[in-house]
Amino acid sequence: MELLLDSLFNGVAIGSVLLVAALGLAIVFGLMGVINLAHGELMMLGAYTTYVTQLIFKLPLLKPFYNSYIIVSIFLAFIVSGVVGILLEKTIIRKLYGSPLETLLATWGVSLILQQFVRSVPLAYGTGLVISLIIGLFLPSTFPSKIKESINFKYFKFSSWIFAALTGVLTGSLISSSVSKLSRASARNVDVTAPSWMRGQVEIIGTAFPKTRLMIIVITLISVIAITLFLNQSAWGMRIRAVTQNRQMSDCLGISTEKVDIITFGIGSGLAGVAGVAVSLLGSVGPNVGGNYIVGCFMVVVLGGVGNLLGTVLASFGIGIMTDLIGAGRLLSIWPDMPLPLSNTINFFATTSMARVMIFALIVIFLQFKPTGLFPQKGRMVEN
Amino acid sequence: MSLSKIKFDKKIVLSFWIILIALIIAAPTILPVFRLNLLGRYLSLSIVALGVDLIWGYTGLLSLGQGIFFALGGYCAAMYLQITSSSEFPNNIPEFFALYGVEKLPFFWEPFRSPVFTFFAIWIIPALVAGLIGFLVFRNRIKGVYFSILTQASLLVFFNFFNGQQKLINGTNGLKTDVTQLFGQMVGSESMQRIFFWITAILVIAAWFFAKWVVKGRFGNILIGIRDDEPRVRFTGYNPVIFKTIIFSIAGGLAGISGALYTVQSGIVSPQFMTVPFSIEMVIWVAVGGRGTLLGAILGAVFINYAKSLVSEALPASWMFIQGGLFILVVTALPEGVLGWIQGDGPRNLLQRFGLKRKIETYPSLEVNNKEGNNE
Numbered sequence: 001m002e003l004l005l006d007s008l009f010n011g012v013a014i015g016s017v018l019l020v021a022a023l024g025l026a027i028v029f030g031l032m033g034v035i036n037l038a039h040g041e042l043m044m045l046g047a048y049t050t051y052v053t054q055l056i057f058k059l060p061l062l063k064p065f066y067n068s069y070i071i072v073s074i075f076l077a078f079i080v081s082g083v084v085g086i087l088l089e090k091t092i093i094r095k096l097y098g099s100p101l102e103t104l105l106a107t108w109g110v111s112l113i114l115q116q117f118v119r120s121v122p123l124a125y126g127t128g129l130v131i132s133l134i135i136g137l138f139l140p141s142t143f144p145s146k147i148k149e150s151i152n153f154k155y156f157k158f159s160s161w162i163f164a165a166l167t168g169v170l171t172g173s174l175i176s177s178s179v180s181k182l183s184r185a186s187a188r189n190v191d192v193t194a195p196s197w198m199r200g201q202v203e204i205i206g207t208a209f210p211k212t213r214l215m216i217i218v219i220t221l222i223s224v225i226a227i228t229l230f231l232n233q234s235a236w237g238m239r240i241r242a243v244t245q246n247r248q249m250s251d252c253l254g255i256s257t258e259k260v261d262i263i264t265f266g267i268g269s270g271l272a273g274v275a276g277v278a279v280s281l282l283g284s285v286g287p288n289v290g291g292n293y294i295v296g297c298f299m300v301v302v303l304g305g306v307g308n309l310l311g312t313v314l315a316s317f318g319i320g321i322m323t324d325l326i327g328a329g330r331l332l333s334i335w336p337d338m339p340l341p342l343s344n345t346i347n348f349f350a351t352t353s354m355a356r357v358m359i360f361a362l363i364v365i366f367l368q369f370k371p372t373g374l375f376p377q378k379g380r381m382v383e384n
Numbered sequence: 385m386s387l388s389k390i391k392f393d394k395k396i397v398l399s400f401w402i403i404l405i406a407l408i409i410a411a412p413t414i415l416p417v418f419r420l421n422l423l424g425r426y427l428s429l430s431i432v433a434l435g436v437d438l439i440w441g442y443t444g445l446l447s448l449g450q451g452i453f454f455a456l457g458g459y460c461a462a463m464y465l466q467i468t469s470s471s472e473f474p475n476n477i478p479e480f481f482a483l484y485g486v487e488k489l490p491f492f493w494e495p496f497r498s499p500v501f502t503f504f505a506i507w508i509i510p511a512l513v514a515g516l517i518g519f520l521v522f523r524n525r526i527k528g529v530y531f532s533i534l535t536q537a538s539l540l541v542f543f544n545f546f547n548g549q550q551k552l553i554n555g556t557n558g559l560k561t562d563v564t565q566l567f568g569q570m571v572g573s574e575s576m577q578r579i580f581f582w583i584t585a586i587l588v589i590a591a592w593f594f595a596k597w598v599v600k601g602r603f604g605n606i607l608i609g610i611r612d613d614e615p616r617v618r619f620t621g622y623n624p625v626i627f628k629t630i631i632f633s634i635a636g637g638l639a640g641i642s643g644a645l646y647t648v649q650s651g652i653v654s655p656q657f658m659t660v661p662f663s664i665e666m667v668i669w670v671a672v673g674g675r676g677t678l679l680g681a682i683l684g685a686v687f688i689n690y691a692k693s694l695v696s697e698a699l700p701a702s703w704m705f706i707q708g709g710l711f712i713l714v715v716t717a718l719p720e721g722v723l724g725w726i727q728g729d730g731p732r733n734l735l736q737r738f739g740l741k742r743k744i745e746t747y748p749s750l751e752v753n754n755k756e757g758n759n760e
Contacts, residue, residue, distance in 0.1 A: 035529045095716055100529045101446045102715045105671065108664055109711025116704035291660065295540050298533045353544040360541045364520070364534065371524035 006207055007330050008321065013213045015320020016220040020278050021293045022300040022316055023223055023309075024271030029298070030307035031244045032264055034093055035104040039297065040290025041114040042269050045084060046077035046276020047285040048118060051190050052127055055179050067195040070277070074219065077273035083134050084114075085269020086262055093265065115287045124182040128172020136164035189286035198281075216278045223274055227267070228309060240264050244307065299363055305373030314374060319359060327355030408585040412578045421649055422693060423686075424581040428645035430685035431591045433669045434678060435635030435642070440667065441675030442599050443631050444611030445527070449517075449535030450639050451663035452542045453510035457640025458653035459546075460509060462559035463493060464502035465571060465648070469564040480554045490552050506644045507637040514636025518629045527614070536660060543658040558654025561647055572651055584645050588682065591638060595678050598634065607631055668707070671714045674721030683723065 021043060028036050036042075053073035057066045065072075088110060096103045118126065139160040140148075147156055176183040194212055201208040231237040242250040243260045251257050279289060300319060304311030325331060329350030332343055349358045370376070412420055432454050439445045466478040467489075473479045477489045495501045521534055547556050562572030569576050598604060609617040610624050617624055647653040656662070666685075673684020688710075695703045718725055 035532075092712060092716065101532065102719065104446070104529060104532060105664075105667065106712050106715040109708040109715075112661075112704050112708035112711070116701065116708070119704075120701045295533075295536055295660070299537055302530060302533060351548060353548040357541050357544045357548075360537050364537070367526065367534070368520060368524060371526055 005205060007324055007328075009204075009207065009209060010324040010328070011321030012217065012317060013209075013320070014323050015317035016217045017275075017278060017282065018293075018296055018300055018320055019313060019316035020216070020220040020223055021272070021275040022297040022312055023220075023227060024268040024275065025297045026301050026304070026307075026309060026312040027227070027271065028265060028268035029301055030309075030312070031240060032261065032268075033100060033306075034097075034265070035100050035107065036088075036093075036268075037104055037107040037294065038088065038111040038114060039269075039272050040292075040294035041111040042081040042085060042272035042290070043276040043279060043293060044118065044285070044287065044290040045114065046081050046273030047192070047280035047289055048123065048126075048190075048276075049073055049077040049080045049273065050192050050277045050280040051285055052123055052175075052182065054192055055181055056175065059178060067197055070195055070198065070215075070281075074274055074277050077277045078270040079134065079273075080130050081273025081276065082266045082270030083130065083137060085272070086137060086266045087133060088269070089262055089265040094261070097261075111290070118287050119187040120185050122176060122183055122185045124176035124179065125172040127175055127182070128168040128170075130168075131171050132164040132166075132168025134164075135167055136161045139164065187287065189284040191284045192280040194281055212281045216281060219274065219278050223271060224309070224313060227271070230267070231309070236260075236263055299360065303363055303366065303373055305375035308373075308375040311373060311375040319363075322362070323355050323359055326350070326358050327352050408582065411585075412581060417574055417577065420581055421577055422690070424577070424584050424649045425646055426686045426689040427581075427584045427588050428642050428649060429666075429669070429689060430588055430682040431642035431645070432639045432666055433673070433681040433685035434591050434595050435638035436666050436670045437675055437678055437681035438595055438598065438607075438638075439631055439635045441670060441677070441681070442604065442611060443607045443628060444614075445628065445632065446529075446532045446667065447535045447632070447635070448532050448660070448663050448667070449539040450635065450666050451658045452517075452539055453514050453636040453639035454643035454646070454663075454666075455542070455546070455653065455655070455657035456510040456513060457506050457643030458647035458657055459553065459559065459643075460496070460502055460505045460640070461644035461647050462561050462653040463496040463553075464499065465561045465564040465566060466559055467493060467496055468499075468566075478554075478559075480557070480559075481551075484551045486551050492552075507640045510640030510643075511633040511637035514639075515629055515633035518632035518636075519625070522625045522628045522632075536663075539658055539660060539663055543655050546658060547655040556655055558652050558656070560652050562651030566648075571648055577649065580645065580649050584649070587641065587645065591641070592678060592682060595638075598631075599678070603627070665707075668711055668714070670721070672710060672718075672721055674723030674725070674727070677721070677723045677727065680721050680723035684721065 024042070025036070025039050028034050028039070050070070050073040053069050053076055056062065057069035057072075088107075092106050092110065093103060096106060121129075140153075140157045143153075143156060147153060194215075198211045198215055201210055202214060203209075229237075231241060239250070239255045239260050240263065242253075242255060243257050243264075247257060250260075275293075276289075279285070279293070296319075300312060300316045303319070304313070304315035326346075326349050329346055332346055332350075349355060367373075411423065415423065432450055435453075436447070436450055439447055470476055470478045474482055475487050475489075477486070477493075481487075481489075496505070517535070517538055521531055526534060546553060549555055550557075553559065562570075564571050566576065599607065606617060606622055606627050609622075610627060614624055643653070643657065646657075669684040669688050670681045671684070672688055673682070674680030692703060692707075695706060714721065720728055
């Protein structure tokens with residue numbers, strides 16, 4: 001019984017990391033049909049945001065609030081990744097709607113650039129750049145509508161970008177001068193240390209669980225609930241679902257599909273940032289951290305059925321539990337005296353990397369029977 | 385008039401070939417060994433690019449897993465080389481086995497004692513694996529991005545398997561070939577490398593003619609039909625699954641040959657050949673060169689890799705930026721690649737922009753229809 005509970009918890013812990021990472025992808029890929037291979041790098045940005053926030057909270061001014069930096073960084077990571085995602089949508093992806101393979105290649109290019117960016121640009125100036133992006137993208141929309149409708153609006157836009165750039169440079173050099181760790185570019189991995197209240201273990205029904213794992217489960221839970229509520233209860237959520245079902249009809253009925261695209265992509269990317277916070281709690285953060293998750297995320301989304309959040313949830317926990325069962329060789333401890341060839345096979349797959357082999361193979365076999373995942377979308381199109 | 389329609393004089397074609405062959409023969413004397421070796425490697429990579437062009441450029445299947453077949457070919461060659469030069473090691477098995485305490489050769493190594501078997505294995509094993517993966521995927525009408533994701537997942541499966549199995553194939557360290565013997569000669573030696581360069585050059589030309597033959601005629605037309613409108617091909621009475629499986633396994637076989645040639649020239653085969661970035665890079669060679677133009681794939685592979693080594697020598701950090709920029713640029717600005725742009729309307733449009741050539745005016749609806757057709 002205890003063993004089963006152990007396995008279940010480990011599985012849920014693995015699955016929740018997968019889920020929070022795949023959630024953003026489920027939105028971007030599932031609802032918009034956009035293949036974003038830079039999703040992993042958006043996660044990486046979220047993880048680096050956590051790192052930067054942590055260092056900034058060590059400054060004397062913010063020291064008293066140090067323990068809450070992880071909460072703050074969740075919101076910051078959402079904003080940072082979301083803004084980078086919006087920029088990506090506005091500049092590249094928008095031109096490529098309807099040609100998914102091209103999107104795939106272009107976003108791979110973006111992911112390479114982002115990886116090299118964190119390697120060769122000091123994080124302080126990277127922060128400055130992101131801040132100026134945030135201001136530049138959002139300041140114009142806060143102007144009163146009178147200005148927006150005037151002919152000179154583009155001057156306002158232009159000057160707000162200049163203001164944004166100046167602020168970015170200022171904050172960049174400010175951070176760079178006050179936090180020495182951020183002032184030099186480095187390709188080395190960095191470590192996020194959890195605040196004291198998150199270290200140690202909690203005992204639940206006789207088994208000890210690390211608190212960081214619990215924190216990740218909580219983050220995942222909140223993200224899933226928030227995104228479900230947003231999609232099903234809010235007006236924009238309704239518009240997003242409408243555009244997903246029938247883009248042209250929604251356009252005819254007066255929904256701004258352009259805005260819907262930006263919001264959907266922004267939220268999906270933002271969720272990648274939140275996933276980055278979770279990932280940063282698990283191990284060290286490096287430029288390649290996103291690449292470890294991206295294929296797994298796609299498998300989760302495909303397995304769950306594209307455009308279905310429930311499917312994504314079930315698929316990630318299913319994969320998580322299976323990974324634990326296979327990777328830790330738990331079947332052996334449940335059934336110790338099984339015949340030799342079988343136990344040999346199980347031992348063969350009882351490592352992390354071999355468990356991955358097994359899981360992917362199982363998914364491919366599963367897709368032989370249900371090619372469209374657990375919860376397929378219904379339709380009568382030839383193309384589907 | 386577009387370039388593709390220009391009929392070259394037979395004499396020009398002949399002299400082109402003579403110059404090319406002369407260059408290939410003379411290359412080892414002109415180039416220093418290091419550069420020759422690099423050129424040989426890049427030429428061998430252009431064979432896998434030809435395969436990518438066949439499946440992506442002509443059939444519309446974007447595979448992100450060509451690294452599997454590339455590495456399989458490389459492993460076949462390396463296993464043969466290791467096993468034939470293992471006579472002085474304990475138990476007559478390759479040296480690395482001793483590190484892990486393995487005393488008996490794993491069963492799947494046995495057939496690689498035979499050079500004939502290896503010769504066929506290098507391209508048949510990758511082709512069979514590709515055919516199997518392809519058949520399983522195509523049978524379910526999985527296509528487009530789902531196909532790409534599944535091939536990428538398979539790539540990870542193979543990578544993790546080869547990476548984790550120290551006792552079978554030396555895991556993450558890979559198999560070295562440069563200190564092994566082939567027909568009494570050291571594989572890494574200068575004279576052997578020269579021979580490998582010539583073999584590679586000949587095989588690239590052979591592969592090019594083979595690919596040209598494949599896409600010619602009815603078979604090629606069906607491939608293009610599948611790319612442009614698969615349901616229509618199906619409704620016309622063809623079974624796309626068969627054609628896709630065949631072309632995918634052809635590409636796999638080409639990748640295997642390419643991998644074997646690359647392995648003997650780079651001196652090692654390792655699971656690094658099966659990493660995700662490498663397989664996507666193969667796609668970008670084709671995309672830059674011009675998908676749907678076989679020559680473009682070859683030129684793209686050679687030139688991009690050459691540029692990569694030049695840039696990485698001068699400014700190591702900037703190659704990732706350049707490569708990322710290339711991906712974005714090619715997709716957004718040059719979807720047909722460089723060669724496709726030259727062969728298509730590119731130069732004419734450029735001349736028009738500078739007012740050097742008169743615009744061709746057709747009935748507007750023709751152009752609109754054309755655009756709609758392309759959007760699919």
